[in-house]
Amino acid sequence: MSDPKIEGFELKPGFSGMAKDTASDQTMFKGVHWGKAMMWIFLLSDTFIFSCFLISYMKGRGSTLIDWPNASEVFGLHVFGVNVPLLLIAIMTFVLITSSGTMALAVKYGYEKNKKMCGWLILATAIGGLIFVGMQAFEWSKLIHEGVRPWENPFGAPQFGSFFFMITGFHGTHVSIGVIFLFIYAYKTFAGHYDEGKRGWFTTMKGDYVEVEILGLYWHFVDLVWVFIFAFFYLW
Amino acid sequence: MSEDFNDNKTIQAQSSEAISGGGSGVGADADYVRPAEVADQDLYHGHSFITKWIFCQDAKVIGVQYFLLATFTGIIGLILSWLMRLQLGFPGLAPFMTAEHYYQFVTMHGMIMVVYFLTALFLGGFGNYLIPLMVGARDMVFPYLNMVSFWSFFVAVAVLLASFFVPGGPTGSGWTLYPPQAILEGTPGSGYGIMLMCISLILFVAGFTMGGLNYLITVLQARTRGMTLMRMPLTVWGIFTATVLAMLAFPALLVGALMMSLDNVLGTSFFMPTILKAGEVLEYGGGSPILFQHLFWFFGHPEVYIVALPAFGIISDLISVHARKNIFGYRMMVWAIVGIGALSFFVWAHHMYVSGMNPWFGFFFATTTLIIAVPTAMKVYNWILTLWRGNIRLNTVMLWCLGFIVTFVNGGITGIFLGNVSVDVPLSDTYFVIAHFHMVMGIAPLMVIMGAVYHWFPLVAGRFLDEKLGKWHFWLTFLGAYSIYFPMHYLGFIGVPRRYFEMYDSPYVTSAVGMNEFISLAAFIVGAAQFILIYNIIKTLKVGKPAGHNPWQACSLEWLTPTVPPEHGNWGDRLPTVHRWAYDYSVPGAKEDFITQTTPPSEVANTEVEKT
Numbered sequence: 001m002s003d004p005k006i007e008g009f010e011l012k013p014g015f016s017g018m019a020k021d022t023a024s025d026q027t028m029f030k031g032v033h034w035g036k037a038m039m040w041i042f043l044l045s046d047t048f049i050f051s052c053f054l055i056s057y058m059k060g061r062g063s064t065l066i067d068w069p070n071a072s073e074v075f076g077l078h079v080f081g082v083n084v085p086l087l088l089i090a091i092m093t094f095v096l097i098t099s100s101g102t103m104a105l106a107v108k109y110g111y112e113k114n115k116k117m118c119g120w121l122i123l124a125t126a127i128g129g130l131i132f133v134g135m136q137a138f139e140w141s142k143l144i145h146e147g148v149r150p151w152e153n154p155f156g157a158p159q160f161g162s163f164f165f166m167i168t169g170f171h172g173t174h175v176s177i178g179v180i181f182l183f184i185y186a187y188k189t190f191a192g193h194y195d196e197g198k199r200g201w202f203t204t205m206k207g208d209y210v211e212v213e214i215l216g217l218y219w220h221f222v223d224l225v226w227v228f229i230f231a232f233f234y235l236w
Numbered sequence: 237m238s239e240d241f242n243d244n245k246t247i248q249a250q251s252s253e254a255i256s257g258g259g260s261g262v263g264a265d266a267d268y269v270r271p272a273e274v275a276d277q278d279l280y281h282g283h284s285f286i287t288k289w290i291f292c293q294d295a296k297v298i299g300v301q302y303f304l305l306a307t308f309t310g311i312i313g314l315i316l317s318w319l320m321r322l323q324l325g326f327p328g329l330a331p332f333m334t335a336e337h338y339y340q341f342v343t344m345h346g347m348i349m350v351v352y353f354l355t356a357l358f359l360g361g362f363g364n365y366l367i368p369l370m371v372g373a374r375d376m377v378f379p380y381l382n383m384v385s386f387w388s389f390f391v392a393v394a395v396l397l398a399s400f401f402v403p404g405g406p407t408g409s410g411w412t413l414y415p416p417q418a419i420l421e422g423t424p425g426s427g428y429g430i431m432l433m434c435i436s437l438i439l440f441v442a443g444f445t446m447g448g449l450n451y452l453i454t455v456l457q458a459r460t461r462g463m464t465l466m467r468m469p470l471t472v473w474g475i476f477t478a479t480v481l482a483m484l485a486f487p488a489l490l491v492g493a494l495m496m497s498l499d500n501v502l503g504t505s506f507f508m509p510t511i512l513k514a515g516e517v518l519e520y521g522g523g524s525p526i527l528f529q530h531l532f533w534f535f536g537h538p539e540v541y542i543v544a545l546p547a548f549g550i551i552s553d554l555i556s557v558h559a560r561k562n563i564f565g566y567r568m569m570v571w572a573i574v575g576i577g578a579l580s581f582f583v584w585a586h587h588m589y590v591s592g593m594n595p596w597f598g599f600f601f602a603t604t605t606l607i608i609a610v611p612t613a614m615k616v617y618n619w620i621l622t623l624w625r626g627n628i629r630l631n632t633v634m635l636w637c638l639g640f641i642v643t644f645v646n647g648g649i650t651g652i653f654l655g656n657v658s659v660d661v662p663l664s665d666t667y668f669v670i671a672h673f674h675m676v677m678g679i680a681p682l683m684v685i686m687g688a689v690y691h692w693f694p695l696v697a698g699r700f701l702d703e704k705l706g707k708w709h710f711w712l713t714f715l716g717a718y719s720i721y722f723p724m725h726y727l728g729f730i731g732v733p734r735r736y737f738e739m740y741d742s743p744y745v746t747s748a749v750g751m752n753e754f755i756s757l758a759a760f761i762v763g764a765a766q767f768i769l770i771y772n773i774i775k776t777l778k779v780g781k782p783a784g785h786n787p788w789q790a791c792s793l794e795w796l797t798p799t800v801p802p803e804h805g806n807w808g809d810r811l812p813t814v815h816r817w818a819y820d821y822s823v824p825g826a827k828e829d830f831i832t833q834t835t836p837p838s839e840v841a842n843t844e845v846e847k848t
Contacts, residue, residue, distance in 0.1 A: 006273055007271045009270060009273075023464060023466070024270075025269070025461060026273050026457075026460070027273055027274070027457045028456040032457065034453050034457050037453050037456065038378065038449045038453050041453070044483070044484070045445060045484065045486075045487060048484050048487035052487055052491035053491055056495065056506065059527050060524065150503070157522065158521070158522060159504075159522055159523070161504075162504035162505065166498060170494075203378070203380040203381075
């Protein structure tokens with residue numbers, strides 16, 4: 001897969017190679033699976049969605065008259081008698097980034113047709129995502145318990161709750177969708193659908209390990225978005 | 237399920253034969269086309285009525301479905317405009333027209349026409365039908381996703397129309413849906429109406445994203461052998477670039493609609509400032525209404541070009557075919573489309589000159605706005621130069637093309653007025669603005685749609701539309717549209733404000749009344765004239781003249797399918813091989829006045845074709 005043989009065409013590196021690919025017939029991205037190209041473009045579009053959210057957040061935070069709550073207090077945890085700022089969020093971030101690692105390994109084993117390792121690693125990724133969503137639910141319930149609502153909060157500007165719940169909620173939805181698909185893909189891997197090219201339930205297209213990589217792209221993207229949300233909400 | 241796929245075996249066998257092909261004999265070097273990179277597409281062939289015509293995965297059927305649903309929605313928009321003109325021309329004549337209804341009709345007319353009619357029709361309708369045929373693909377690359385895309389659009393339209401039947405009716409905040417008034421009591425439909433509008437828009441964006449990914453990947457990754465990007469018909473370039481814009485602009489609309497829904501339902505204050513109502517402070521506070529305007533217009537301005545770019549592309553092809561000349565400056569046309577698309581992301585705040593933003597912003601956005609006039613003017617010159625000394629067939633299609641150029645230039649020039657801050661401020665919110673944008677993105681793209689329908693109907697249905705009815709349709713629409721919008725410029729100059737339910741006894745009355753009556757009468761006639769097309773289509777389907785193969789003697793691939801209308805899979809046994817661009821008309825030395833894209837160079841050895 002990574003070394004496509006293209007008859008009658010020379011793949012050149014660098015800018016001249018890109019220009020040659022663009023000027024050629026049939027495909028723009030040589031040897032790239034349709035689904036993979038689609039996922040990249042979808043992610044570009046999704047980037048714009050999250051950018052709009054974060055820019056709106058910056059605008060909202062920048063123009064509010066009431067002070068913004070102090071992140072290290074609001075998001076802190078009280079464990080063993082000490083206040084630890086950002087503890088939960090550090091664990092969440094660690095889990096999510098680790099799951100990106102297992103996903104990358106799953107892709108590698110997928111292309112090696114190692115069904116078992118691939119399946120277990122997808123499953124590990126799914127469980128990592130599930131832990132992340134669970135911890136986010138815990139954080140939400142903690143904040144709601146303390147009186148933070150989308151329309152008001154006891155710590156300062158009411159927009160804090162609005163933006164926090166909306167943006168982390170939107171991101172959490174992405175993670176949850178990813179987790180659902182990871183479980184489905186784990187099943188499909190173990191059942192051998194990608195080895196024998198079994199047709200999909202809805203799309204009727206033949207299964208292939210490239211699907212694992214496509215889901216991987218989505219998963220890494222969700223992870224990357226989290227890094228931005230982390231920086232904007234917890235470190236600012 | 238396996239029996240659904242048995243047709244594929246023959247197709248794939250033939251494609252591997254095509255790979256080994258590559259030419260021997262006369263002119264083998266010149267005729268060489270690189271072998272296929274990817275295996276032939278694996279298609280699902282529906283057998284039942286439901287999989288063939290309802291939940292169909294064939295892009296052509298989906299295109300027709302989009303076309304029909306968009307047209308149906310457009311007719312509702314048309315009826316709403318009649319009701320508005322009834323009120324404006326003859327106030328008090330229709331007792332059911334209250335101010336609330338007027339605002340609701342304005343809003344729904346605007347949103348329906350821009351998003352659910354023009355966007356869906358150009359990208360969903362023409363995009364689905366033409367892209368795979370024009371680039372030589374068997375179908376869109378993700379047929380299942382494509383089917384889901386149409387049905388999301390269907391649900392979006394259903395939700396939109398449902399808002400007519402909820403308590404309070406549809407939203408009446410204008411198609412721009414500006415907060416705070418969109419969700420404040422006193423605006424019609426401030427509860428359920430705006431909610432359904434937001435949900436409908438979110439569904440539309442989701443559905444469109446699925447379709448858009450299909451169009452982009454089909455163009456980028458599924459072209460046939462020999463089809464380079466610079467050999468694609470401009471129609472494909474226009475739709476492709478418009479889709480790129482849509483993929484990057486719709487996110488802003490999605491975010492805006494989502495935040496507005498939350499303001500409405502949960503009582504957040506993203507867009508809601510502190511508001512005093514009848515002496516009491518509302519619960520809202522601290523939000524920014526201008527933020528919504530920025531989000532909306534970051535979508536809204538590219539949206540104008542999402543409608544215009546496919547129109548530019550299609551008109552280029554129609555003019556070229558019916559003037560029997562290659563399009564003048566093909567590469568310039570492509571770069572102009574791409575350039576307009578890129579620039580369209582840097583002009584959005586020219587819709588907000590009177591919103592109270594920093595004047596330096598106005599300066600910046602006026603500059604970028606006027607720069608867009610450069611590639612646009614290049615395109616207009618190139619259309620004119622394509623017509624220059626062409627062998628023009630003055631048929632219905634060509635009439636629509638000429639009508640497009642005239643109305644587009646007209647609307648474009650008034651755009652230059654409005655792009656300048658100092659001219660825009662007095663003209664803002666007057667009928668001049670209405671006249672401008674209806675001319676440039678209402679009538680002009682509509683002319684293209686009509687031309688495209690008359691041009692491609694023989695492909696879709698295998699029969700010619702009636703020319704005589706077509707000419708009536710054109711002249712009534714063209715002259716009627718001018719009668720509607722030309723006087724509106726004058727109404728704007730004397731200061732008649734838009735979005736006013738009635739002018740009552742204002743000093744404009746004397747000169748505006750008669751003109752408003754005239755405009756309304758013209759609007760009734762133009763609206764009615766559109767039903768000529770529907771009659772024409774029904775009549776043609778029954779007794780129309782059979783068109784046969786390639787009736788317009790066109791070069792591009794969509795006319796070269798083995799069967800007319802094309803079947804599922806488009807190309808029968810073997811995919812076409814492309815040797816040239818789509819514009820080899822009236823080539824010196826050629827026997828006929830057109831050389832199809834599939835003609836190898838050795839067959840037209842002694843001609844002066846363009847090197848593409």
